[in-house]
């Protein structure tokens with residue numbers, strides 16, 4: 699993918715190297731832990747309340763305290779790449795919305811490492827990249843790109859661009875009111891219907907990513923030989939057949955029911971070939 703020297707988005711929020719301490723982690727001292735503290739302190743002849751006071755103090759920051767560490771590498775190549783891809787999505791979606799008489803509100807993209815706090819709750823890297831409709835932000839740990847390569851066998855910069863474009867696709871769905879409508883339908887639907895709706899949302903985001911690639915290439919000739927294959931390969935690699943490991947107790951906004959590899963490939967391709975939003979109506983497609 700040709701990206702060096704292109705415009706970088708100002709909408710990247712770099713939170714890498716920030717550590718998040720969770721009160722809940724230490725706060726787990728309730729229940730059995732608490733009994734143990736009391737029993738042990740009684741055995742040791744210590745007044746349990748003094749120990750509990752110490753525990754209490756340690757659990758005090760029940761809200762998230764964020765600390766900047768010195769390891770933040772604010773200006774590396776990968777960050778620049780992400781900022782260029784985000785800018786390319788802005789250009790395409792600004793135009794597309796404008797042509798439809800609407801205004802595109804550009805999303806922010808948060809780079810994080812390890813864990814991150816979002817309006818959708820706390821998430822750790824294991825959930826993979828996600829979009830949070832609550833704050834209109836895309837969350838991405840760059841380590842996922844490494845995983846995409848090593849664990850899912852999807853390498854290449856365009857594979858990474860596809861991931862970003864897919865998440866931006868969820869933002870577009872949110873702006874167009876599709877996400878809300880689907881959530882409404884889901885609240886009245888049973889589990890299997892719910893999952894079907896999820897799959898349609900995900901495949902639509904894949905199609906929108908394909909559409910973006912079409913438009914961005916038309917504008918700026920970004921694609922090099924092998925790029926489309928990289929995108930298709932990535933779409934296939936992240937099918938439901940393999941899915942991010944989910945951590946209990948964490949919000950996983952984008953963690954399940956994405957469709958099979960074949961479906962993902964086919965919708966990305968459709969968006970890419972037709973290059974318009976009309977190609978991406980997964981909701982009236984019978985074959986799902």
Ligand SMILES: [Zn+2]
Pocket residue numbers: 864865868900903952
């Ligand atoms: Zn998704």
